Amino acid sequence: MTLDKLVRALELTVINLGSGVSLPEKEFNGVYAGDFLSRAMSHVHFDELWITIMNNRNVIAVASLTDCAAVILAENVELLPEAFEAAVENGITVLGSGKSVYELCVAVHELTLRDE
Amino acid sequence: MSETIKLHYDVDGENFESAGQASHSVKKSLRQLGMSPDVIRKVAIAMYEGEINMVIHANGGVADVEVGDDDITIILKDQGPGIPNIELAMQEGYSTAKDNIRALGFGAGMGLPNMKKYTDDMKIDTVIGVGTTITMKVNI
Numbered sequence: 001m002t003l004d005k006l007v008r009a010l011e012l013t014v015i016n017l018g019s020g021v022s023l024p025e026k027e028f029n030g031v032y033a034g035d036f037l038s039r040a041m042s043h044v045h046f047d048e049l050w051i052t053i054m055n056n057r058n059v060i061a062v063a064s065l066t067d068c069a070a071v072i073l074a075e076n077v078e079l080l081p082e083a084f085e086a087a088v089e090n091g092i093t094v095l096g097s098g099k100s101v102y103e104l105c106v107a108v109h110e111l112t113l114r115d116e
Numbered sequence: 117m118s119e120t121i122k123l124h125y126d127v128d129g130e131n132f133e134s135a136g137q138a139s140h141s142v143k144k145s146l147r148q149l150g151m152s153p154d155v156i157r158k159v160a161i162a163m164y165e166g167e168i169n170m171v172i173h174a175n176g177g178v179a180d181v182e183v184g185d186d187d188i189t190i191i192l193k194d195q196g197p198g199i200p201n202i203e204l205a206m207q208e209g210y211s212t213a214k215d216n217i218r219a220l221g222f223g224a225g226m227g228l229p230n231m232k233k234y235t236d237d238m239k240i241d242t243v244i245g246v247g248t249t250i251t252m253k254v255n256i
Binding site for chain 1: 157
């Protein structure tokens with residue numbers, strides 16, 4: 001499924017698009033939810049979504065190292081300024097939502113089921 | 117490949133802002149060398165965990181990466197306090213990171229376990245009060 005479809009269906013905000021990223025063209029395959037960076041580092045795979053409430057610069061480092069499709073910040077968490085700068089610098093797609101991590105996981109799951 | 121490629125990085129202690137820079141740079145270099153995504157992922161995870169450990173526990177250190185014909189060797193050297201109980205430190209979930217470090221998302225107690233899990237060989241040389249050297253190999 002494309003990020004464009006995800007953003008529209010879940011009414012996500014685009015905090016940072018990411019350099020050279022086209023939401024209608026960029027696809028995601030799978031989801032990981034969690035806040036510990038070491039856990040995310042080993043469980044977020046290429047082209048997956050990472051749902052978290054962590055908002056510091058290290059989140060962007062992990063997102064970049066794992067090549068995830070996008071980071072989704074739950075519960076209206078805002079990226080810290082230095083993290084936003086890092087996201088821009090590293091071309092990381094960061095999306096936001098007022099939903100909780102659980103609500104986001106359920107919503108993404110239902111959306112992908114409907115898409116099949 | 118006929119010649120070993122050597123990369124060297126200084127890892128700043130207590131600088132969480134730049135933590136991960138060496139791993140990022142290694143990942144970029146391996147990609148340019150045409151390494152497989154699986155190998156790059158293993159090296160990136162092991163290197164990142166090592167880098168973070170050096171920042172959190174050892175006031176920084178140095179990282180050397182050697183890319184050979186058959187494997188990639190990562191050597192992380194610090195002059196930190198050393199690891200008193202390696203067996204305990206290797207247990208998933210065991211962490212001595214302080215609360216302020218945990219609040220940043222670190223301290224899951226997965227650092228050393230992840231380094232072992234994602235490498236083909238890992239050796240820890242540690243001396244209390246002197247420092248720790250961790251040597252890891254990832255087969256290509």
